[in-house]
Amino acid sequence: MLKLEAVDVAYGHIKALVGVSLEVREGELVALLGANGAGKSTALMTISGIVRPREGTVVYNGTDLAKANPFDIVGLGVIQCPEGRRIFGGLTVLENLRMGAVRRADSSGVRRDLDSVFSLFPVLGQRRHQTGATLSGGEQQMLAIARALMGAPSLLLLDEPSLGLAPIVVQAIFRVIRELHRRGVTILLVEQNVRQALAVADRGYVLAAGRVILAGSGGELRSDPELEQAYLSTAPEAGR
Amino acid sequence: MSALELLLQQLINAVSIGSLYALMAIGLAMVFGILRLINFAHGDLIMVGSYVALLLQVLGLPFPVAAVAGVAASTLAGLAMERVAYRPLRGAHEIAMLLTSFSVTIFLENLAIILFRPTSRPFPAPAVLRSVITMGQLRVAGLDLIAIAVTAVLLAALTLFVRRTNIGIAMRAASQDLLAARLMGINVNRVIATAFAIGSFLAGVVGLLWSARVGKVDPLMGFNPVLKAFVASVIGGLGSLPGAVLGAYVLGGLEILLQGLLPSGLTPYRDALVFAILIALLLLRPNGILGSTEKEKI
Numbered sequence: 131m132l133k134l135e136a137v138d139v140a141y142g143h144i145k146a147l148v149g150v151s152l153e154v155r156e157g158e159l160v161a162l163l164g165a166n167g168a169g170k171s172t173a174l175m176t177i178s179g180i181v182r183p184r185e186g187t188v189v190y191n192g193t194d195l196a197k198a199n200p201f202d203i204v205g206l207g208v209i210q211c212p213e214g215r216r217i218f219g220g221l222t223v224l225e226n227l228r229m230g231a232v233r234r235a236d237s238s239g240v241r242r243d244l245d246s247v248f249s250l251f252p253v254l255g256q257r258r259h260q261t262g263a264t265l266s267g268g269e270q271q272m273l274a275i276a277r278a279l280m281g282a283p284s285l286l287l288l289d290e291p292s293l294g295l296a297p298i299v300v301q302a303i304f305r306v307i308r309e310l311h312r313r314g315v316t317i318l319l320v321e322q323n324v325r326q327a328l329a330v331a332d333r334g335y336v337l338a339a340g341r342v343i344l345a346g347s348g349g350e351l352r353s354d355p356e357l358e359q360a361y362l363s364t365a366p367e368a369g370r
Numbered sequence: 371m372s373a374l375e376l377l378l379q380q381l382i383n384a385v386s387i388g389s390l391y392a393l394m395a396i397g398l399a400m401v402f403g404i405l406r407l408i409n410f411a412h413g414d415l416i417m418v419g420s421y422v423a424l425l426l427q428v429l430g431l432p433f434p435v436a437a438v439a440g441v442a443a444s445t446l447a448g449l450a451m452e453r454v455a456y457r458p459l460r461g462a463h464e465i466a467m468l469l470t471s472f473s474v475t476i477f478l479e480n481l482a483i484i485l486f487r488p489t490s491r492p493f494p495a496p497a498v499l500r501s502v503i504t505m506g507q508l509r510v511a512g513l514d515l516i517a518i519a520v521t522a523v524l525l526a527a528l529t530l531f532v533r534r535t536n537i538g539i540a541m542r543a544a545s546q547d548l549l550a551a552r553l554m555g556i557n558v559n560r561v562i563a564t565a566f567a568i569g570s571f572l573a574g575v576v577g578l579l580w581s582a583r584v585g586k587v588d589p590l591m592g593f594n595p596v597l598k599a600f601v602a603s604v605i606g607g608l609g610s611l612p613g614a615v616l617g618a619y620v621l622g623g624l625e626i627l628l629q630g631l632l633p634s635g636l637t638p639y640r641d642a643l644v645f646a647i648l649i650a651l652l653l654l655r656p657n658g659i660l661g662s663t664e665k666e667k668i
Contacts, residue, residue: 204555
């Protein structure tokens with residue numbers, strides 16, 4: 131479904147991704163792990179067309195996303211829920227959700243999905259006329275995920291959905307991720323919360339200093355001693 | 371004239387001039403909200419529309435036709451400005467965009483000087499715009515009432531637009547978080563072009579009202595309005611649409627208030643005093659009246 135091959139990304143002289151290859155198959159939940167600055171968010175931004183790779187291809191169902199713009203990529207159903215939530219604080223919950231569906235023309239489908247995200251996150255239904263800025267951190271994360279779901283994703287990119295949230299909210303977020311996976315949504319999940327991520331993921335990749343250093347099923351990675359090593363040896367090779 | 375009539379008279383003057391500032395300030399604020407660009411060339415759109423309206427009247431066309439064509443010319447000029455001068459700079463530093471807006475201004479003003487000569491020309495306005503309505507001691511210019519009414523209608527339409535339509539909501543979304551807007555699939559180029567089109571349309575309307583008010587047009591006529599509109603949007607909070615409107619009326623009110631209160635020997639210093647008050651205001655509220663206190667967005 132999605133295949134990155136030998137992708138190089140650099141910000142000026144700083145190499146963010148070096149020869150990254152990875153694959154997400156239809157219906158899979160794939161975790162992308164690694165320490166801070168390993169290149170996880172850069173990988174997602176490359177898939178979303180915000181960052182252009184220097185080398186390599188990002189092929190999604192036959193289309194090279196490396197040559198497409200974000201507008202068209204969202205049109206293909208590749209939707210990102212970005213790190214730090216980035217909801218529109220001055221817009222109401224309903225307006226935020228409307229913006230998530232801005233590329234869609236099927237108004238009956240949009241209405242159905244609105245009911246569906248309100249049943250997934252009942253609190254958003256109660257707060258539908260409140261502005262995003264008035265929501266709690268956990269509610270904002272739910273809104274960010276709901277907004278992405280309003281785009282009817284065929285591939286959902288989730289960047290650090292549990293970051294900065296209370297443990298009980300983290301549990302709720304992971305319950306939703308598991309539920310989405312059960313419904314057949316294909317998910318690429320970036321997480322710092324390794325244990326939780328590998329518990330829900332079918333497979334995982336581990337990035338360090340912009341390279342894929344480990345890959346395998348969730349179970350394999352959990353028992354791999356090198357996994358811990360990846361989080362300890364964070365010395366960046368970038369810039370060489 | 372009784373005190374009440376005097377108050378009413380000055381209030382009408384303040385709301386009338388504040389309305390013109392408001393229509394200008396909205397154009398600046400819309401573009402600044404999304405691009406972080408202070409488009410000083412916005413004032414020259416007033417000049418473009420006014421000259422087109424004047425030219426067509428000289429050619430013998432009736433005022434309404436000339437007026438519509440003038441507003442259309444401003445709108446098209448604004449769209450062309452975005453496409454030619456600003457779109458290639460997408461993602462460039464804010465200073466680069468600001469400098470570009472200065473060069474667009476210099477280009478347009480000198481083009482007008484070459485085409486129409488640097489001297490001002492009388493702007494013929496129909497009788498209804500020059501009429502004066504007398505109510506007791508109260509003398510109200512028809513133009514003031516029209517300016518207030520037109521602004522009220524346009525502000526209402528604009529409010530509906532940014533609250534109800536997809537593109538209007540997308541505009542607010544893009545001004546809050548441009549990256550998130552792109553990730554949602556909002557067509558940012560279309561949103562920016564729409565902001566320019568609306569702002570330029572409003573500038574065209576201001577051009578007609580302004581030219582009718584002062585009775586003449588000249589190539590540099592856009593400078594004063596854009597300066598006032600910039601000050602108005604700073605007072606209200608740069609980038610905020612309600613702030614721009616509020617700031618415009620505050621500025622108009624201050625000007626008229628000082629005009630009425632100052633002894634005649636001091637009226638030439640009116641603008642200096644107005645700006646002194648604004649500096650004091652900004653010392654108290656650096657982000658403007660309605661400006662957010664959060665850190666600058668990146």
